[in-house]
Amino acid sequence: KQExxxxxxxxxxxxxxxxxxxCSFTDSAIYNLQWFRQDPGKGLTSLLxxxxxxxxxxxxxxxxxxxxxxGRSTLYIAASQPGDSxxxxxxxxxxxSEKLVFGKGMKLTxxx
Amino acid sequence: xxxxxxxxxxxxxxxxxxxxxSCSPISGHxxxxxxxxxxxxxxxxxFEYFSETQRNKGNFPGRFSGRQFSNSRSEMNVSTLxxxxxxxYLCASSELASLFDEQFFGPGTRLTVL
Numbered sequence: 001k002q003e004x005x006x007x008x009x010x011x012x013x014x015x016x017x018x019x020x021x022x023c024s025f026t027d028s029a030i031y032n033l034q035w036f037r038q039d040p041g042k043g044l045t046s047l048l049x050x051x052x053x054x055x056x057x058x059x060x061x062x063x064x065x066x067x068x069x070x071g072r073s074t075l076y077i078a079a080s081q082p083g084d085s086x087x088x089x090x091x092x093x094x095x096x097s098e099k100l101v102f103g104k105g106m107k108l109t110x111x112x
Numbered sequence: 113x114x115x116x117x118x119x120x121x122x123x124x125x126x127x128x129x130x131x132x133x134s135c136s137p138i139s140g141h142x143x144x145x146x147x148x149x150x151x152x153x154x155x156x157x158x159f160e161y162f163s164e165t166q167r168n169k170g171n172f173p174g175r176f177s178g179r180q181f182s183n184s185r186s187e188m189n190v191s192t193l194x195x196x197x198x199x200x201y202l203c204a205s206s207e208l209a210s211l212f213d214e215q216f217f218g219p220g221t222r223l224t225v226l
Binding site: 031032034036041042043044045046049051089091093094098099100101102103104105 | 116118145147154155157160167168170200202204211212214215216217218219220222
């Protein structure tokens with residue numbers, strides 16, 4: 001059974017820092033991995049999708065990498081801003097399941 | 113293109129009642145999935161529909177059911193509501209039912225059971 005872990009559960013940083021968010025999964029036979037952002041009480045916004053054949057994807061200040069063999073992904077946020085404050089969720093598809101399996105998320109607070 | 117829309121956004125029900133939630137996918141998307149989000153359990157998969165057929169189902173009791181219409185819109189029904197059904201219900205759509213598709217989520221329906 002695929003399990004996804006995000007550590008730490010929360011992070012508070014001053015504005016301007018470069019951040020690395022971690023995601024690990026137990027079964028490396030995945031189809032893809034997706035990073036989402038969730039603002040309080042809202043739905044999920046897709047940030048980046050990495051297919052199993054890819055090593056990384058970039059969008060603006062965000063860069064996500066995937067190391068399937070070690071069961072890890074990182075989301076890199078450059079020059080963090082207060083508007084980046086949200087919960088970030090990682091989800092994988094595959095590893096014995098066709099559905100998206102989510103981590104519990106990491107709550108990020110960027111202080112001005 | 114408009115995003116995924118869900119109605120209603122908020123619902124308050126009492127135990128024992130039933131509820132129907134609606135989801136309209138992004139135009140052209142034919143696959144719809146439903147998830148339940150609670151503080152304790154996080155996001156859990158309910159079911160997935162493609163071309164009016166249920167393709168996958170999560171580990172939820174039979175009180176949770178769904179369907180998809182020919183225009184790809186989907187509804188989810190919960191009968192005999194319990195306090196533990198209070199949650200944010202999220203709908204996601206993708207173009208096809210490919211395992212490689214990106215999933216796009218709606219704003220959710222917040223269900224409170226009293």
